[in-house]
Amino acid sequence: MRRGPLLVTFLSGAAVAALFFIPHHQAQAVNNKLLEWTLVVYAFALILGSMSLWNSHARKLNARAEGWPFSLVTLVSLVGITALGIWKGVGEGSPVGRIYNTVNSPLASTMFALLAFVIASAAFRAFRARSVEATLLLITAIVMMIGRVSIGPLISPHLPGVTEWLLDVPNLAAKRAIAVGVGLGAVSTALKIILGIERSYLGRS
Amino acid sequence: MIETWIAAFLTLCVFSFLYRENPFYRFAEHLFVGSAAGYLLAVQWHNVLIPNVWTPLTRGGDLVVLIPLALGLMMLARIWSKGAGIARWSIAFYVGVYSGVAIPGYMQAQIFAQLADAAKPWPPGAAGVNAALVFIGLITVLAYFFFSLPHRGIHGVGARIGIYFLMVAFGASFGYTVMARVSLLISRVQFLLRDWLHLLPS
Amino acid sequence: MTWARKVLSIDRRIIFLLVAAGVALPLLRPVNLPITVTPRVQAAFDAIDALPAGSKVLLSMDYEPDIMAELFPMSVAVLRHCFRKHLQVIAMTLYPAGTGLGERALRTAAKAEGAVLNKDYAWLGYKSGFQVVMIGIGENLRGMYPVDFYGTPLDSIPVTRGVNAYRQMAMVINLSGSSATDYWIQFAQGRFHAPLVVGCTAVMATDYYPYLSSKQILGLVGGMKGAAEYERLIDTVGDARRGMDAQSLVHLIVALLVILGNVALFVARRAGEDLGGRPAGSMTR
Numbered sequence: 001m002r003r004g005p006l007l008v009t010f011l012s013g014a015a016v017a018a019l020f021f022i023p024h025h026q027a028q029a030v031n032n033k034l035l036e037w038t039l040v041v042y043a044f045a046l047i048l049g050s051m052s053l054w055n056s057h058a059r060k061l062n063a064r065a066e067g068w069p070f071s072l073v074t075l076v077s078l079v080g081i082t083a084l085g086i087w088k089g090v091g092e093g094s095p096v097g098r099i100y101n102t103v104n105s106p107l108a109s110t111m112f113a114l115l116a117f118v119i120a121s122a123a124f125r126a127f128r129a130r131s132v133e134a135t136l137l138l139i140t141a142i143v144m145m146i147g148r149v150s151i152g153p154l155i156s157p158h159l160p161g162v163t164e165w166l167l168d169v170p171n172l173a174a175k176r177a178i179a180v181g182v183g184l185g186a187v188s189t190a191l192k193i194i195l196g197i198e199r200s201y202l203g204r205s
Numbered sequence: 206m207i208e209t210w211i212a213a214f215l216t217l218c219v220f221s222f223l224y225r226e227n228p229f230y231r232f233a234e235h236l237f238v239g240s241a242a243g244y245l246l247a248v249q250w251h252n253v254l255i256p257n258v259w260t261p262l263t264r265g266g267d268l269v270v271l272i273p274l275a276l277g278l279m280m281l282a283r284i285w286s287k288g289a290g291i292a293r294w295s296i297a298f299y300v301g302v303y304s305g306v307a308i309p310g311y312m313q314a315q316i317f318a319q320l321a322d323a324a325k326p327w328p329p330g331a332a333g334v335n336a337a338l339v340f341i342g343l344i345t346v347l348a349y350f351f352f353s354l355p356h357r358g359i360h361g362v363g364a365r366i367g368i369y370f371l372m373v374a375f376g377a378s379f380g381y382t383v384m385a386r387v388s389l390l391i392s393r394v395q396f397l398l399r400d401w402l403h404l405l406p407s
Numbered sequence: 408m409t410w411a412r413k414v415l416s417i418d419r420r421i422i423f424l425l426v427a428a429g430v431a432l433p434l435l436r437p438v439n440l441p442i443t444v445t446p447r448v449q450a451a452f453d454a455i456d457a458l459p460a461g462s463k464v465l466l467s468m469d470y471e472p473d474i475m476a477e478l479f480p481m482s483v484a485v486l487r488h489c490f491r492k493h494l495q496v497i498a499m500t501l502y503p504a505g506t507g508l509g510e511r512a513l514r515t516a517a518k519a520e521g522a523v524l525n526k527d528y529a530w531l532g533y534k535s536g537f538q539v540v541m542i543g544i545g546e547n548l549r550g551m552y553p554v555d556f557y558g559t560p561l562d563s564i565p566v567t568r569g570v571n572a573y574r575q576m577a578m579v580i581n582l583s584g585s586s587a588t589d590y591w592i593q594f595a596q597g598r599f600h601a602p603l604v605v606g607c608t609a610v611m612a613t614d615y616y617p618y619l620s621s622k623q624i625l626g627l628v629g630g631m632k633g634a635a636e637y638e639r640l641i642d643t644v645g646d647a648r649r650g651m652d653a654q655s656l657v658h659l660i661v662a663l664l665v666i667l668g669n670v671a672l673f674v675a676r677r678a679g680e681d682l683g684g685r686p687a688g689s690m691t692r
Contacts, residue, residue, distance in 0.1 A: 005297035012298050016305030020542075020598070028546040034302055035539040036550060037273035040257055041299050042535045043249040044277030050242050051284050070235040077239030085247020091556065092510045098208065100244055100507045106212040107237040108472035108504070109393060110219035116390035116657070117223055119383055120426045121419045124664040128672060133372045138669075140376025142662045145383055148632060150440035151655035160443060166377055167616055169335050173342020174374035176319050176617040177367075180343075181350050183315030190304035190311075201300050202293050223423050241504065248503040252533045256553050306538045310593035314623065318597065322621035339620075377613045381630070385477060385609035387430070387657045388631035391650040392476030394430045405434060405649075 006196045013194035054078065140166060213401040216393055342370040411674035414667060422664065429660045433652035440652055447619060448636040451604045451626025452488070455578065460493035462577035463570050465544070465601075467591070468512060469583035471504040474608050478582050479512060480647035481606045481634035485580060486516035486528075488641050495566045496528040497576070499552070501540060501587050506533045510556070519643075525559070529566040532556030537587050541594035545573055573601040582606040582628075588615065596623050606633065 012034065019031035057071035065071075085096040129135040143166065146152050147159035192198035218233035258274055261267035280295040282288030323343050327333040348360055349367035356364040399405035458464065466486070470478045489496050500509045513530055522528055531552045534540045543551040548571045554560050561567040570576065579601045581591040588605055596603040602625055605615060609630025618624045628637055632654065634647035 002293070005293045008294060008297040009301035009304070012301030013305035016302050017308045018305075020306075020309040025546070032543050032547055032550045033269070035306075035536070035543055036257060037276065038299055038302050038539050039253050039534065039536050040270075040273035041276050041280060041295050043253040044280045044295070045299075046245055046249055048281055048283055050246055051281070053238070053242055055284075067231065070231050073232060073235040074239035077236055078243045081240050081243025082246045085244060086250050090244065090247050090251055090506060092507060092514065096244065096247060097507055099240065100504075101511075102208040102211050103215060103236065103240050104244060104504065105472040105475070105507070106216050106393075106396070107219060107233055108241070109389060109475055110216045111237070112386075112473040113389040113393040113476075114219065114222060116386040116430075117423045117426050119386050120657075120661050120664060121422045123383070123661055124417075124422055124668045127665045127668065129669050133368055136369060136372040137376040137379070138665065140373045141379040141383075142665060144377050144380025145658040145662050148380065148384065148445075149655040149658050150442055150651050151659060153443060154440070160445070164446070165335075166373060167613060168620075169338050170342055170370050170373040171377045171613050172616040172620055173339045174346050174367075174370045175614050176323065176339070176620075177343050177346035177350065177370075179315045179614075179617055180319055180347065183311040183319075186307050186311045187316070190307040193300060193304040194308075201296060203289060224420070245503045248506055248533055249535070252503075252506075252556075253535060260553070303538065306542065310538065310590065310597065314593040314597035315589075318621050318623055319617055322617070374613065378610070381609040381612050383658065383661055384632060384654065385474075385630055387654055387661075388609065388650065389474065389476045390426070390430055390657075391434070391631070391653045392646065394427075394434060394653070395646060395650065398431065398434055 002199065002202055005202055006199070010194055010196060013190070017194070050078065050082075209400050213397060216397060220393075341366070346370050409675065409678055409680065411671040411678065412680050414671040415675060425660055425664075426657055429657040430653045433656050434649070437649070437652050440655055442635050442639050442648065442651055444636045444640060445633075447627040447629070448633050448640070449626075450619075451606070451628050452637065452640045454602070454604050454625040455485070455488055455494075455580070456492065458492065458494055458577050462494050463566070463575060464489055464494045464496050464578050464580060465573070465576050465595075466496050466498045466580045467501060467582070467587070468498065468505055468509040469501045469581065469585060469587040470508065470608075471502050471584075472508065474584040475508055476646075477608045477631045477634065478584055478606065479508060480631065480645045481628055481637060482509070482512035482582050483516045483519075483645060484634055484637040484641060484643065484647070485582065485606065485628075486512060487520050487643065488637070490516060490520035490522040490527060491641070493527075494577075497531065497567055497570065498528060499531040499540075500533050501535070501537055502585075503533050503535070506556070525564045525566060527566070529561075529564050530556045531567075537590045538594060541590055542598065545594065545599040547571060573599040576601065578602045578604060580604045580606070584608045584611070592618055592623050604628075609633075 016031060016034060019027050054075065057074045060071040061068050061075065081096060081099060088094050088096065090096045127138055127141070129138050143159065144163055146155060147163035152159040152163070189198065193201070215233050215236070218229040221227055222230040258270050261270050276295045276298055279291045283292035323340060325336075327336040345363045345367035347367070348363035349371065354360055395405065399407065466489070468478070468482050486496065498509060498513055500506055510530055513528060516522065517524070517528065524530070532555065534551055540551050548567070549561055552561065555564060555567070573579065573595060579591065579595045581588055581603065583591070583605070584607065588607055588611065591603060591605070595601045603623065604626045605624045606628035607615065609632065612627065612629030612633070615624060615627055619627055628634065631647045631650055634645070635651050638645045638648045
């Protein structure tokens, strides 16, 4: 039952890769049409994800499992904001826009702000000069932390210059090698998918 | 005003996790998941489904949009275990298109352009020394990532030097990661001190 | 128990308090440490500054609230610079939750510089699919965005009238906290040769130095520090500049903690102390 989907993958992948190199406007129109279709498929994938979220929390609620009142919070906010957003819009000034600024925005940014505390504690406990490599990493990190902020030049006027060199030479070299490696990996994986060698994305039969 | 108080309350709910996990944090966490998913759906409705499906279909009579609509609806079949086979067609199309897009994109921007820049002639003076170091770093780090041969002999020496380049790069990344996380915290504290408690000038 | 052992077993909440104080105190009592502009931010500023008035610029603000601390002040600073130079900005986002933020950044900058919606800038809003949108704009902007965020057809908006692809735009500016930047480099610059300026989170900044060297990107603004430098270049004081004293102090605290942790471990080992068998990296305390 996978032969059909594999053929779809081959045809769509090969077509888009080939159309990239054909500048004729008709070819590009076809390319754009195929790309636009993926937007719609993606939107439905998000609807599917939300349905799955609903199922997971509704099950907890029905079973009165541990923490079910929190699942109720998720379900009410999911349905309420979806319905209000579809009905009244999502722009700045709309009810959902205001909820977004009041609820989503502070919650999301504070979740990530917690990481400042965690990274400080982790650096204190785990950042050890146990080997030449670890010492090199540690010294570079300290020089970067101090040298890239305003206090750096006050400690030593040479620090900003040192950080520029570290970024422009050893960092650039390593990051370039990683970029080339990632590029080669991505191209080979894409080719394996298009040619039907890699099939795990279709799931188990 | 009331909105600032709600935002401050939710901010403190999340920060309370630093002491230990508690019902306030779990409330904030669950509210965040539900509201983020709801917002996402509403935005998709207004920005994708209406302009790319509904409007062309109802105003322009463009029947071609029925194809992506059908593929999208087939994706929803995945919610039932028996519908996995139907959803596979949509996934196949989506993965196929993105694989096709990836090949020329990565080849051009991350492989050819980077190697072309690495192969440029070295300028005279200190800039030339730096360019040579970048070239040596590129070759040795690639040697480190090449696992088809054991890291012995000249290959082993190259890989060893490559590790040193990588460590400096990771150290730089760590320094910048600390910077990023601290910035996020500064912003939240600015909100609490200025917008909520009015202890800072606007 | 020696001092070294005591230091190594310090409660993590004391470190949390130190970090919190390091952020709050400089905000309450600022000393306004000088901010030096780094060459990459200067390059980004110069590239935008060199555009003639009336040029169309595509600005994609690809981030969500989780990292808005870094990219929101950057968006406002870059937009204010564009409006001062009378560049016409076509703004968009590739993140659904970036819609509200992008709109807020535009309104904030427009209010400060007296810019007007549709005359000086257009807000296209969100569209999903990174590569899809970027390639789509290369040929047919209207295929991706038939209407703007408010439902107005692009031909009815002065800023977007006559603009349908990168070739009609003087520059693409991408402010992003994700791999979207990689794809802007691959498609807007690589495929369609659009001049590209990048602003990103500090976490990502070191990854883009190879693209600066190869001139695939013209300038790089990294994190809140980069945003503070940009604010200095356009001579304004925003949230990024106000936060830089706290940034310095917390960096100093983290660096000192790392040094202290290593010295304490060294001393404890020299004294032959049993470190309790708990891995040094334990985060559970």
